[in-house]
Each structure stands twice: as C-alpha cells, then as structure tokens.
Amino acid sequence: MTIFGKRNGNGGTVPGPEDTEYTGRYIVLLPEGTTEQGMRSLQKAVGVKATVVRGDRPEDQPDVHTENVIFSDIGAAVVQMDPDQLRSLSVADEKGGMPFLAVEPERVVRAIGVEPGSNGFGTSLPMPLWSETALSSGALTPVQQGGAFALEGQPPMGMPLAEAASQDVTAAYLRGYRDSVVELVDRLLADGGLSVRESIAPQPRGWNESEATWGLQATGVAASRMTGRGVKVAVLDTGFGPHRDFGGRNFLTASFIQGQLVADGQGHGTHCVGVSCGFRPATKVPRYGVAYEADILVGKVLSNEGSGADGGILAGINWAVAQGAQLISMSLGAGTRPGDTYSQVYEGVARRALLRGTLIIAAAGNESRRPSVIRPVGHPANCPSIVAVAALDSALQVAWFSCGAVNPNGGEVNIAAPGVDVYSSVPLPPFYRRLSGTSMATPHVAGIAALFAQATNKNGLALWQAMARAVKRLPLNASDVGLGLVQAP
Amino acid sequence: MPSKTPVSVLIEASPPDRFEDVVARLRAAGLEVDQVLEESGVVLGSAAPDRLPALRAVRGATVEAQRSFQHAPPDSDVQ
Numbered sequence: 287m288t289i290f291g292k293r294n295g296n297g298g299t300v301p302g303p304e305d306t307e308y309t310g311r312y313i314v315l316l317p318e319g320t321t322e323q324g325m326r327s328l329q330k331a332v333g334v335k336a337t338v339v340r341g342d343r344p345e346d347q348p349d350v351h352t353e354n355v356i357f358s359d360i361g362a363a364v365v366q367m368d369p370d371q372l373r374s375l376s377v378a379d380e381k382g383g384m385p386f387l388a389v390e391p392e393r394v395v396r397a398i399g400v401e402p403g404s405n406g407f408g409t410s411l412p413m414p415l416w417s418e419t420a421l422s423s424g425a426l427t428p429v430q431q432g433g434a435f436a437l438e439g440q441p442p443m444g445m446p447l448a449e450a451a452s453q454d455v456t457a458a459y460l461r462g463y464r465d466s467v468v469e470l471v472d473r474l475l476a477d478g479g480l481s482v483r484e485s486i487a488p489q490p491r492g493w494n495e496s497e498a499t500w501g502l503q504a505t506g507v508a509a510s511r512m513t514g515r516g517v518k519v520a521v522l523d524t525g526f527g528p529h530r531d532f533g534g535r536n537f538l539t540a541s542f543i544q545g546q547l548v549a550d551g552q553g554h555g556t557h558c559v560g561v562s563c564g565f566r567p568a569t570k571v572p573r574y575g576v577a578y579e580a581d582i583l584v585g586k587v588l589s590n591e592g593s594g595a596d597g598g599i600l601a602g603i604n605w606a607v608a609q610g611a612q613l614i615s616m617s618l619g620a621g622t623r624p625g626d627t628y629s630q631v632y633e634g635v636a637r638r639a640l641l642r643g644t645l646i647i648a649a650a651g652n653e654s655r656r657p658s659v660i661r662p663v664g665h666p667a668n669c670p671s672i673v674a675v676a677a678l679d680s681a682l683q684v685a686w687f688s689c690g691a692v693n694p695n696g697g698e699v700n701i702a703a704p705g706v707d708v709y710s711s712v713p714l715p716p717f718y719r720r721l722s723g724t725s726m727a728t729p730h731v732a733g734i735a736a737l738f739a740q741a742t743n744k745n746g747l748a749l750w751q752a753m754a755r756a757v758k759r760l761p762l763n764a765s766d767v768g769l770g771l772v773q774a775p
Numbered sequence: 776m777p778s779k780t781p782v783s784v785l786i787e788a789s790p791p792d793r794f795e796d797v798v799a800r801l802r803a804a805g806l807e808v809d810q811v812l813e814e815s816g817v818v819l820g821s822a823a824p825d826r827l828p829a830l831r832a833v834r835g836a837t838v839e840a841q842r843s844f845q846h847a848p849p850d851s852d853v854q
Contacts, residue, residue, distance in 0.1 A: 524846065552846065554846050557854070588844060592847070592849075593845045595844065596783050596842050596843075600783055600812060604813075604815040604817065618846070620844050631783045631784070634816070639815070642814070722852060723854035
C-alpha cells in the first residue's frame with residue numbers, strides 16, 4: 287500500500303519496486319565553457335561551493351559521491367541542495383543571467399538490476415505488473431528520471447553509489463554523467479532548443495494573460511476560491527516532469543510502460559498535469575493551473591514516444607480507481623469512423639469507476655478539419671459513461687480540429703473547454719509552452735471537476751451533474767460543444 | 776507461429792458463476808492472462824488470432840482486441 291509520500295531526511299530517496307532512488311543531489315547543466323562562471327553563480331545564488339573535477343587529472347579528484355562537484359569537461363555540476371536553495375536557483379534563473387541550462391535530480395543507479403519478469407510476476411498471478419512510487423516534494427520535483435534522460439538499452443548510468451569507492455568507479459561515474467548530459471543536450475537541440483521560448487510569446491487576442499491564462503479566465507477559475515484541496519486527480523498520459531512549479535505537492539505516480547519511469551520524455555503529460563493541477567507559480571509567469579492544491583496521481587500509460595495501448599490505459603484507470611481518485615483525466619484517444627460503436631470494455635470499466643466515485647474525462651479528439659470535415663468523437667471518449675471534451679479557441683468558437691457528435695449512443699460531445707493556445711508547464715527549457723488540442727481542453731474540465739468535488743463533496747455521477755448544471759451556454763451546436771463551456775464553482 | 780493478439784476482457788459474472796470461473800473458461804479457450812485488474816473486473820492478456828472466436832463465445836466475458844494510441848509528435852501544432 288503506497289501512501290502519498292513526503293521526502294525523507296535524505297532529501298528524497300524513495301525506493302520503489304524498481305528501486306529508483308534519489309541521492310538528494312541535483313545535476314546542473316552548464317553551457318559550454320562556463321565552468322568558472324557557473325561555479326561563482328552557484329555560490330552566489332544558493333551558497334553552494336563546488337569543486338572542479340577535471341577528467342584528465344584523476345589523481346586529485348575529490349570524492350564525487352559526497353562533495354559538490356563541477357565536471358568541467360562535460361559542463362555539469364552535481365550539488366547538494368535543499369528545497370530552499372533549489373527555489374533560490376529557480377528565482378535567480380527567472381531573473382535571467384544564470385548560466386544554467388537545466389537542473390535535474392540525481393538518481394541512484396544500480397549496476398545490477400532485477401530483470402523484468404524474473405521477480406515472480408508470472409502469467410498465472412493475478413498481480414499488477416505496474417510499479418508504484420510515492421513522489422517526494424521539492425522545489426524541483428525529484429520525479430523519477432526516465433524519459434528523455436533514460437538510457438534504454440544502454441548500460442546503466444554510473445555505478446551504485448554505495449559501492450563506489452575506487453578511481454575506476456569514478457571514471458565510470460564520470461562517463462555516466464557525460465552520457466547523461468549528452469542525452470539531455472541532444473534532446474534540447476532536437477526540440478529546437480531554447481528557441482522554443484519564442485513560441486510562448488504571443489497571447490491570444492482579446493485576453494490579458496499577465497495574471498492568469500485565458501482559459502482560467504474564460505472558465506471562471508481565476509475568480510474561484512476553490513483550490514481542489516483534498517481531491518485526488520489522476521492524469522493518465524506520458525508521465526510528468528520534472529518541473530519546478532510543483533514543489534510541496536502531494537504526488538503518487540505509477541508507470542504502466544515497461545522499462546520506462548514516470549518522468550515525462552514527451553512533454554504532453556506535464557502540460558496536462560499543469561493545466562489540471564498546476565501550482566500558482568511564484569515566478570513571473572501567469573497562473574495556468576486549475577486545481578492547484580489537489581493531490582496529483584500521475585499514471586504513465588503512454589511512452590516517451592507518445593504511444594500506448596488499451597492494456598496500459600485500462601491498468602492505469604484501475605490503479606487510479608483503486609487509489610480513490612475522484613477524477614481521471616485522459617488526454618488521449620484513437621480515431622473512430624462514422625458508424626463505429628463504443629468499447630464495451632471501457633464502458634463497463636467507466637461504469638464501475640463511477641460506482642466507486644471516480645469520474646473519467648477524456649478528449650473528444652483532434653481529427654476534424656473544420657469547417658469542411660467533422661470527425662466523430664474518438665475512443666474512449668465515445669463511451670456513454672466517459673465525459674467527452676471538445677476544444678474552444680480564445681474567441682469561444684469551436685476549435686478547427688475538435689471532433690463532434692457524428693455517431694449516436696455515446697458519441698456525443700458532453701462539454702467544452704479552452705483548448706487553443708493553452709499555456710502550461712513542460713519539462714524542458716523554457717519550461718512553459720503553448721499547445722492546442724482537445725488534450726488541453728480535457729484537463730481544464732478535470733481540474734474544474736476537482737473544484738466542484740471540493741465545493742460540493744460530491745463524486746461520480748453526482749459530481750458530473752453538479753458541473754453540468756453550471757456550464758455557460760454557448761450560441762453553438764450541441765453536437766460541437768455539448769452542454770457548453772465548463773465553469774468553475 | 777503467428778504472433779498473439781493483445782486483448783482486454785471485461786468480466787461480468789452472474790451468480791453463481793464467479794469471476795474466477797469466467798477467467799478459467801477464458802484460459803481454457805486459449806487466453807494467456809497477463810494481468811487481472813480486480814477493481815475494474817478486467818483481464819488483460821493475449822491469444823492466438825484463431826482463438827478469438829472461442830474467447831468471444833465465453834459466457835460472462837466481453838473480449839476486445841487492444842487498440843493502440845499515438846500522440847502527435849511534440850512539435851505538432853495540435854496535441
């Protein structure tokens with residue numbers, strides 16, 4: 287039984303079934319050739335002193351496992367920081383002038399692991415194959431590192447810290463960090479690197495987003511007193527984080543993707559968690575999250591490549607229901623054709639979830655090309671007992687891609703929410719990004735449902751009804767927007 | 776040998792038929808069980824494609840081939 291975790295005295299070493307642990311230290315990536323500047327900045331911003339390690343002089347290396355060190359050859363520092371120091375680093379970074387490209391928690395890597403399938407999970411055992419890990423809190427959430435930073439199919443990074451003592455091990459440790467940093471840099475470059483910052487800039491016409499995103503304003507969230515406190519919201523997607531805006535939050539995470547940890551190597555999941563449950567940031571960005579005090583359940587059901595299958599998604603739903611989540615947000619779907627019927631398996635699961643007090647909310651799908659082509663609501667949003675969410679743009683018109691009611695019997699759109707130019711969190715610099723899709727509309731509804739759960743103490747079908755009664759009607763077709771625009775209590 | 780088809784199965788046992796009875800019939804009909812999702816009453820597994828009709832005929836079980844999902848690439852305008 288896993289309960290919502292708090293970091294332990296060692297700064298967040300929370301072993302899970304897969305033995306992923308954190309050392310409590312953080313890897314800080316520096317731009318090329320800025321070792322000295324980085325060392326000074328670290329000391330100035332957070333009072334951390336680090337020793338420079340040079341790969342060509344192994345004889346006078348400090349103990350890389352206990353000291354704060356900067357690896358000059360690979361442009362990375364490994365430092366011990368407490369949450370306050372991390373926050374200082376984030377704030378300094380926001381002010382600009384800090385030479386850090388990225389900060390991520392250092393994990394413990396064991397050279398000898400248990401092979402998947404060799405631990406007794408056989409085909410005959412009615413035991414879940416997923417892993418469960420309580421996430422600790424911190425200014426930069428030390429979420430499990432996988433995703434873009436995971437080195438699948440390669441030798442484990444570094445060596446077991448507890449057993450590492452010799453110079454040989456130090457060399458392996460250095461090589462491990464080099465690989466890790468190379469991976470991170472490749473990822474940054476592949477994603478367009480820091481130029482992604484430009485895509486954040488323009489704010490939607492007619493809205494002033496200096497305080498809160500247009501979506502939070504249009505749905506009345508910005509003016510609501512509700513926070514989602516005490517409500518469990520599960521987001522089933524590509525995982526989460528790490529991200530600096532989620533310090534101090536209650537997290538429970540599980541990966542249903544074999545060989546991948548919960549960390550989000552794709553970005554989609556972090557964006558959705560941001561919209562549904564994001565914190566009101568202390569930094570100079572607008573508020574973008576709805577239920578900013580909700581407990582967050584992150585179920586990784588889609589891989590770092592953004593792919594998955596029914597099995598993982600159903601396992602994720604089952605996990606969230608078993609954990610007592612009031613809401614499940616699923617910004618995922620598979621396209622359907624006119625005449626298709628809904629999945630009876632998902633419908634049965636959704637009904638059973640409702641009986642246990644869990645409401646499932648899913649994206650209607652992005653396959654339309656309006657005005658000429660309107661495609662049917664996708665699977666599994668087309669189930670009668672799953673809420674199907676359409677996307678609106680900032681003019682409160684149906685988004686050009688948003689799927690509509692083409693098929694009867696569950697294929698309706700139930701409700702609409704902001705889903706164009708939605709600003710939220712992503713795991714890589716610049717850490718925020720605008721995205722569009724019914725994927726972004728869905729977590730608005732899930733987050734607002736959490737506000738209703740807090741306000742009314744209702745769950746399941748009664749919770750849906752409370753939210754449905756409060757929608758803002760729109761002068762649009764119900765086949766496109768369902769009841770209308772979701773509104774916060 | 777043809778590859779197996781991943782399936783998800785909703786179990787709806789009517790008393791006196793029990794959950795385990797339905798699962799046993801599924802196994803006998805060729806289902807290889809990977810996971811049992813107890814709270815949801817679902818069994819995940821796989822079967823040879825030519826066994827699917829037999830699985831679908833099992834009383835108390837709704838059998839569906841698993842679909843796959845794919846997000847748009849991270850740099851796509853629409854997610």
